[in-house]
Amino acid sequence: MIIIDSDFENGSLDRAIRLGENWYHLKLRPDTWYWFHCRIKGCKGREITFELTCADISYRAPGYEAGKGRWDFGNGIYNRPVVSYDQKKWQRVDFVEKDSTMVGTFRFRHTFTEDEAYICYSHPYTYTDLKSYLQRIKDNPLIKIETLGKTRNGIAQPILTITKNKKNKKLVLLIFREDADEVTTSFAAEGLINHLLDKKDKKVNQILEKYIFKIVPMVSIDGVIVGATYSAGYGYGGFRWHESPAPKEIENIKEATKRWVREGYKMVVAGKIHGGQQLLSDMPKRRPDIIVSEASLRDVLVSTKDKYWNPIARDLAIRPRGYFERYLLDEFGFKICFGTHVQGGEPDDAKKCGKGLAKAIIEYLKIYCD
Numbered sequence: 001m002i003i004i005d006s007d008f009e010n011g012s013l014d015r016a017i018r019l020g021e022n023w024y025h026l027k028l029r030p031d032t033w034y035w036f037h038c039r040i041k042g043c044k045g046r047e048i049t050f051e052l053t054c055a056d057i058s059y060r061a062p063g064y065e066a067g068k069g070r071w072d073f074g075n076g077i078y079n080r081p082v083v084s085y086d087q088k089k090w091q092r093v094d095f096v097e098k099d100s101t102m103v104g105t106f107r108f109r110h111t112f113t114e115d116e117a118y119i120c121y122s123h124p125y126t127y128t129d130l131k132s133y134l135q136r137i138k139d140n141p142l143i144k145i146e147t148l149g150k151t152r153n154g155i156a157q158p159i160l161t162i163t164k165n166k167k168n169k170k171l172v173l174l175i176f177r178e179d180a181d182e183v184t185t186s187f188a189a190e191g192l193i194n195h196l197l198d199k200k201d202k203k204v205n206q207i208l209e210k211y212i213f214k215i216v217p218m219v220s221i222d223g224v225i226v227g228a229t230y231s232a233g234y235g236y237g238g239f240r241w242h243e244s245p246a247p248k249e250i251e252n253i254k255e256a257t258k259r260w261v262r263e264g265y266k267m268v269v270a271g272k273i274h275g276g277q278q279l280l281s282d283m284p285k286r287r288p289d290i291i292v293s294e295a296s297l298r299d300v301l302v303s304t305k306d307k308y309w310n311p312i313a314r315d316l317a318i319r320p321r322g323y324f325e326r327y328l329l330d331e332f333g334f335k336i337c338f339g340t341h342v343q344g345g346e347p348d349d350a351k352k353c354g355k356g357l358a359k360a361i362i363e364y365l366k367i368y369c370d
Helices: 127-137 183-196 202-210 221-226 248-262 295-303 324-332 347-369
Strands: 003-005 015-020 023-027 037-041 047-053 082-084 095-098 105-111 116-120 143-150 156-162 170-176 212-216 266-275 289-292 312-315 337-342
Touching (some): 127 156, 127 221, 156 183, 170 183, 183 202, 183 266, 183 337, 202 347, 212 248, 248 266, 266 347, 289 295, 295 347, 337 347
Parallel strands (some): 170 212, 170 266, 289 312
Antiparallel strands (some): 003 037, 015 023, 037 116, 095 105, 156 212, 289 337
């Protein structure tokens, strides 16, 4: 007997409806208009077809009606869901198509070789994955792992401090995964952190002698755990920085930033890193975009030639109230800030994109801040 559920970390599904022999409709939760992550049992040796219908949110995001912009851009499918038997190794499903008669409906099928499998919209990166990664790097002498505070649901929110000189007061602040569904961001965070911990890289060593990096690797922890498209119970948290109180995960960062300023730290550059909701499979890689509020920052980041990091610049003199960049400007008069999207075709590609971003930030620090 086939059993389909989402009763696990990051699981996301309303229910599965049996349409026929080895044919199921996956009904999405109201807070996940395209995202799903479910488990299927009793599937060994079966070729099973799944279909789902995306919600129409064109009223909020023109161009994203009925899944367009998540599954396709109107010129063919590029996203293929992934399957795993152990939640560690993931592979693309065998086949995916867009239904030509029902708007926003997508269908995919796969032949399973084990009796229990996990199926996800794209390669997942959970809070448990983050904790496992932090456990692997915690003994590195360059890093200190602390807790910013608790989320609304009582989950510890980690922050990383990376430096070679603990007396450093010149601060670089980076935050990742402000949106729970942007999985590429977490893989890129690993790539960026790994590069900063590379003892063999002379440029890294020189920068860490002079600067201290504060990195929040996952902002929307509650959303990641429950498999929400954005932050669990908060809606979209990315433009709520001016609220008092803001969503708890954001409030934790705000309070820490105020404390660093009181303690005499001088913020040199700050950045928020977003990313795609899927690791692109059938679509050519897009360059990540970068929004900047200071010309010299743009010049360095755009001139950084890297196979995986080659951004398109978009100047924006001032962000609307509510955004991370505008909050730093209004609260502290700080404007050397950027926001960007990372990308990748597979997890390793996204990690390399994060490494490329790290190299770009280091170049900026060397040229403009030393």
